[in-house]
Amino acid sequence: MILESPALPVTEGDSVTLRCRYQETPSDLTAVFYKDGSLIRAETTGEMTIPAVSKSDEGLYKCYNSKGDSPESWMTVTVPVLSMSLPRLLCSLLVGSPYLLVTIILLVKYCRSRAQGGTRKTHQDQLGDHVEEE
Numbered sequence: 288m289i290l291e292s293p294a295l296p297v298t299e300g301d302s303v304t305l306r307c308r309y310q311e312t313p314s315d316l317t318a319v320f321y322k323d324g325s326l327i328r329a330e331t332t333g334e335m336t337i338p339a340v341s342k343s344d345e346g347l348y349k350c351y352n353s354k355g356d357s358p359e360s361w362m363t364v365t366v367p368v369l370s371m372s373l374p375r376l377l378c379s380l381l382v383g384s385p386y387l388l389v390t391i392i393l394l395v396k397y398c399r400s401r402a403q404g405g406t407r408k409t410h411q412d413q414l415g416d417h418v419e420e421e
Contacts, residue, residue, distance in 0.1 A: 288357040290350045296363035297340055304336045307350035307357060316352040323347050340364050 291306040307318035318333040319326065323346045328335065333352070337344055345364040350357045 288350065288352065288355045290348060290357035290360045292348055292360045292362055296365045299341055299364055299366045300339050302336060302338050303340050303344075303362070304334055305348060305350070307333045307352060309352075309354045316354065318350045318352045321349050321351070342366055 289308045291308055293303060297303050305320060307320070309316075316333060317329050317331045318335075319329045320335045321327060322344075333350075335350075340362075342364050345362060347359040347361055349359045
């Protein structure tokens with residue numbers, strides 16, 4: 288028995304089909320699939336499809352039918368770098384945008400005031416000049 292499974296890591300959300308084969312031909316016999324030693328389910332087609340894999344599907348798989356057991360095969364599931372859902376992304380932008388905007392405005396005002404620092408007197412300076420004249 289041979290368990291035909293992806294040789295390379297699969298991406299979370301992908302569809303994956305595991306096939307139980309006997310001597311290079313698909314098995315027409317019912318195959319029982321296991322993950323990490325625990326029964327998953329039996330399939331009369333000899334194939335088991337996971338429509339959208341998740342990280343929890345990663346592990347050691349094997350199949351069994353009346354012809355025998357297959358060797359275990361490891362399936363790796365990778366999580367995409369940007370796996371944030373659209374609603375969550377929009378929520379993050381809505382929450383973070385006002386803070387970013389206020390920070391930029393304050394930074395621009397600060398830079399302008401520093402650039403005009405030599406030619407512009409503050410209110411305190413003007414009061415000090417007025418007190419000295421009296």
